Amino acid sequence: MKVVEVPQVDSFGHRQPQNLEMENAVIGAVMIEQDAYGMVSEIISPESFYDHRNQLIFRAVQNLSLQQKPVDILSVTDYLEQQGELEEAGGPFNITSLANNVTSSAHIVYHARVVQQKYLARQMITFASTVLTKAFDQTQDVADLMNEAEMSIFNLSQNNMKKTAQQINPFLKEVHEMIEKAAARTDGLSGLSSGFEGIDKYTSGWQNSDLIIIAARPAMGKTAFVLSMIKKMGIDQRMPVAMFSLEMSNAQLVRRLIGNVAEISGEKLRNGKLERHEWQQLDTRIATMQDAPIFLDDTSGLSIFELRTKARRLVREHGVKMIMIDYLQLMTASGANFNSRQEEVSIISRSLKGLAKELDIPIIALSQLNRGVEKRDNDNDGKRPQLSDLRESGAIEQDADIVCFIHRPEYYGIPLDENNTSTKGMAEFIIGKHRNGATGIIKMKFRHEFARFEDMHESQYVPAPMGEISISSRAEGDERNFPAPETPFGVPSNDAPF
Numbered sequence: 183m184k185v186v187e188v189p190q191v192d193s194f195g196h197r198q199p200q201n202l203e204m205e206n207a208v209i210g211a212v213m214i215e216q217d218a219y220g221m222v223s224e225i226i227s228p229e230s231f232y233d234h235r236n237q238l239i240f241r242a243v244q245n246l247s248l249q250q251k252p253v254d255i256l257s258v259t260d261y262l263e264q265q266g267e268l269e270e271a272g273g274p275f276n277i278t279s280l281a282n283n284v285t286s287s288a289h290i291v292y293h294a295r296v297v298q299q300k301y302l303a304r305q306m307i308t309f310a311s312t313v314l315t316k317a318f319d320q321t322q323d324v325a326d327l328m329n330e331a332e333m334s335i336f337n338l339s340q341n342n343m344k345k346t347a348q349q350i351n352p353f354l355k356e357v358h359e360m361i362e363k364a365a366a367r368t369d370g371l372s373g374l375s376s377g378f379e380g381i382d383k384y385t386s387g388w389q390n391s392d393l394i395i396i397a398a399r400p401a402m403g404k405t406a407f408v409l410s411m412i413k414k415m416g417i418d419q420r421m422p423v424a425m426f427s428l429e430m431s432n433a434q435l436v437r438r439l440i441g442n443v444a445e446i447s448g449e450k451l452r453n454g455k456l457e458r459h460e461w462q463q464l465d466t467r468i469a470t471m472q473d474a475p476i477f478l479d480d481t482s483g484l485s486i487f488e489l490r491t492k493a494r495r496l497v498r499e500h501g502v503k504m505i506m507i508d509y510l511q512l513m514t515a516s517g518a519n520f521n522s523r524q525e526e527v528s529i530i531s532r533s534l535k536g537l538a539k540e541l542d543i544p545i546i547a548l549s550q551l552n553r554g555v556e557k558r559d560n561d562n563d564g565k566r567p568q569l570s571d572l573r574e575s576g577a578i579e580q581d582a583d584i585v586c587f588i589h590r591p592e593y594y595g596i597p598l599d600e601n602n603t604s605t606k607g608m609a610e611f612i613i614g615k616h617r618n619g620a621t622g623i624i625k626m627k628f629r630h631e632f633a634r635f636e637d638m639h640e641s642q643y644v645p646a647p648m649g650e651i652s653i654s655s656r657a658e659g660d661e662r663n664f665p666a667p668e669t670p671f672g673v674p675s676n677d678a679p680f
Contacts, residue, residue: 198232198304198307199299199300199303199304199307200232200233200300200304201296201297201300202232202233204293204296204297205231205232205233205236205297206233206236206280206283206284207283207284207289207290207293208222208226208240208290208293208294208297209231209236209239209240209243209280210280210281210282210283210284211284211286211287211290211293212240212243212253212287212290213243213253213254213255213258213277213280213281214254214281214284214286214287215286215287216252216253217287218287218290219243219244219247219253220247221287221290221291221294222290222291222294223244223247225291225294225295225298226240226294226297226298226301227240227244228240228241228244229301230297230298230301231297231301232300232301232304234270235270235271235272235276238262238267238270238271239258239262239271239277239280242258242261242262242265242267242271243258245261246258246261254281255277255278255281258277259274259277262277302338305338306338309331309334309335309338312334313327313331316330329485329487332485332487332488332491333487333515336487336490360372364386369382370386371386371387372386372387372389373385373386373387373388373389373390373392373544374387374388374389374390374415374421374503374504374544375387375414375415375419376388376411376414376415377410377411377413377414377415377418377419378411378414378611378624378626378635378637379637379639380611380624380625380626380637380638381611381624384613384616384619384620384621384622384624385584385613385616385619386619388504388544388546389544389583389618390542390543390544391538391539391542391543391544392538392544392545392583392584393531393534393535393538393544393545393547393581393582393583393584394544394545394546394547394582394583394584394585394586395510395546395547395548395549395572395578395579395582395584395585395586396408396546396547396548396549396586396587396588397548397549397550397551397567397571397572397585397586397587397588398548398550398551398567398587398588398589399550399551399555399556399567400550401593402588402589402590402593403588403590403609403628403633403635404508404509404548404588405427405429405430405435405438405508405548405633406438406442406628406633406634406635407588407611407635408425408506408508408546408548409435409438409439409442409633410442410634410635410636411506411635412425412439412476412506413439413442413443415504416474416475416476417443417470417471417474417476420474420475421475421503421504422475422476422477422500422501422502422503423475423476423477423502423503423504423505423506424476424477424478424479424493424496424500424502424504424505424506425476425477425478425479425505425506425507425508426479426480426481426484426489426492426505426506426507426508427478427479427480427508428480428481428482428483428484428507428508428509428512428513429508429509429512430480430508431480432478432479432480435478435480436478437451437452438633439471440464440467440468440471441632441633441634442632442633442634443467443468443470443471444463444464444467444468445463445467445629445632445634446460446463446464446632447631447632448631448632448633475500475501475502477496477500477502479492482512483512483514484512484513484514485513485514485515486513486514486515486529486530486533486534487515489507489513489537490533490537493505493537493541494541497541497543502543503543503544504543504544504545504546505541505543505544505545505546506545506546506547506548507534507545507546507547507548508548509547509548509549509550510527510530510531510534510547510548510549510550510578511527511549511550513530514526514530515529515530515533524577527577527578528577531577531578531580531581531582532577532581534547534581535581535582535583549572549578551567551571551572551587552571552572554568554570554571555567555571560594560595560596561596562591562596562599562600562605565589565591565594565596566587566589566610566612567587567589567612567614568614569585569614569615572585579615582615583616583617583618584613584615584616584617585613585614585615586611586612586613586614587610587611587612587614588609588610588611588612589609589610589612590605590608590609590610590628591605591608591610592605592606592607592608607627607628607629607630608625608626608627608628609625609626609627609628609635610623610624610625610626611623611624611626611635612624625638626638
C-alpha cells in the first residue's frame with residue numbers, strides 16, 4: 183500500500199509520536215560502548231528514529247558493525263563523510279555532542295524499546311491516514327480497499343513481531359508432558375487421528391502446528407478424500423473440524439458428504455430416484471450427521487487474510503481442531519503487488535504455515551499438480567506424482583511439514599500394480615515428504631460411486647434394518663413415493679434386498 187505522507191502536526195494539533203531525548207541517548211550510547219549496538223540491533227532499525235539525522239547515524243553504526251569495524255565518533259564521522267552524508271547528519275559537531283551527552287549504555291535497551299514503540303505508533307497513524315484518504319475516494323472499490331488494508335496491517339504486525347531466544351528448560355517440560363500423554367493413549371498416536379489406520383501408522387496422527395499438503399491431478403479424488411476424513415473425524419469421532427471450499431458450494435459439499443456417509447451414489451442423490459430401503463438408509467445415516475461439529479465456508483476467492491480472521495474465530499468460539507482448505511491455488515493474497523503468481527502462492531503457503539503455528543492446530547491444504555505426470559510413461563511408477571510436480575511454487579514443498587499425493591492407477595488404465603494385484607477400486611496415498619517421520623505408500627480402497635476412501639481392511643457398510651428410522655420426515659403421513667423392491671423374479675417384495 184502506497185502511504186500518504188503524514189505531517190508532523192495534524193489538523194487537530196496532534197504531534198507525531200516521538201521521543202528525541204531517548205533517540206539521542208541510544209545514538210550516543212552505541213558510539214561510546216562497544217557492546218551497545220548488539221544489545222539493541224534486534225529491537226530497532228534506522229527507520230525507527232524520527233530525527234532523520236539519527237537515522238543516518240544509526241545506519242552508519244549498523245554498516246560499520248556488519249563490516250566488523252570499530253564503532254566510535256571518529257569512525258562514524260569518517261563513514262558518513264565517505265557516503266557524502268556527513269552534513270546531512272548534522273556534521274561532526276552534532277555527532278560529537280550526541281556521544282558526549284551520554285555517560286553509559288546502562289538503560290539503552292529500555293530507551294530502544296520506547297523509540298521502537300513511537301515508530302510503530304507513527305506507522306499506525308500513517309496506515310490509518312492512508313485508509314481514510316482512500317475511503318473518501320469514490321473511485322475506490324471498497325472490497326479491494328479492505329483487502330489492501332488487511333494486507334498492510336498484516337505486514338505491519340509481521341515485520342515488527344520480535345521473538346527472543348529462550349532457555350531450554352520450559353520446552354523440556356512441555357515435550358516431556360507430550361510424550362507422557364502419547365504414552366497414555368491406547369491408540370499409540372500423538373496427534374489427531376485421521377480415521378485411516380494406514381495413514382496414522384505413518385504420521386502418528388496429524389500433529390499440531392503442521393501444514394499438510396495433499397496434492398493430486400484432477401479427478402484423483404482430493405475432495406473425496408477430505409470429505410472421507412471429515413466423516414471419520416467430525417461425525418464418527420465428533421471432533422470439531424472446519425473446511426474452506428473455494429471450488430464447491432456448501433450444498434454441493436454436504437450432498438457429497440451425505441453420499442459418503444449413507445453410501446448412496448451421487449447420481450441418485452441428484453435425481454432423487456431412491457429405492458424404499460435407500461430412503462430409510464438415507465434418513466438413518468443423516469441422523470448420525472445431525473449436530474456434528476463440522477463447519478463449512480464456501481467463500482470464493484478467499485484471501486489468506488480473510489482465512490486468518492475466520493480461522494481464529496473458529497478456534498476461539500468452536501474449539502476447531504483441524505482446518506482443511508480446498509484448494510490452495512484458488513486462494514489469493516489480495517492487497518499486495520506480486521511479480522508473478524509463483525510469488526503470490528509462496529506468500530500464501532508461508533502464511534498457512536504461520537497460521538498453523540499460531541493456532542497450534544494441523545492445517546490441511548489441497549493442491550493441484552502440474553501436467554508433468556501426464557507426460558511420463560504410462561506405468562505405475564511413471565504416473566506416480568513427485569514433489570517436483572507441485573504446481574506454481576517450490577515454496578509449497580519447502581513450507582509444508584508433510585506432502586502427500588493421491589494416485590489411482592485404475593484412472594490411467596493400469597490394470598495391475600507391481601505385485602500383479604488388480605488396481606480396480608484401489609488408491610495410493612503417497613507420503614512424499616515427512617519432516618518428522620517416514621515416507622511411503624499406503625494402499626487404500628476407493629469406492630467411486632460414493633466418492634469414499636477406506637482402509638484396505640475396512641468392512642463394508644451394512645444398511646440399517648427396515649423400520650429403524652430416526653428422522654422426523656419418515657413419520658406417519660410421509661407422502662414420498664417409495665417403490666417396492668423387486669425379487670430376482672420381478673415380483674414386488676416387502677423385504678429390502680440386503
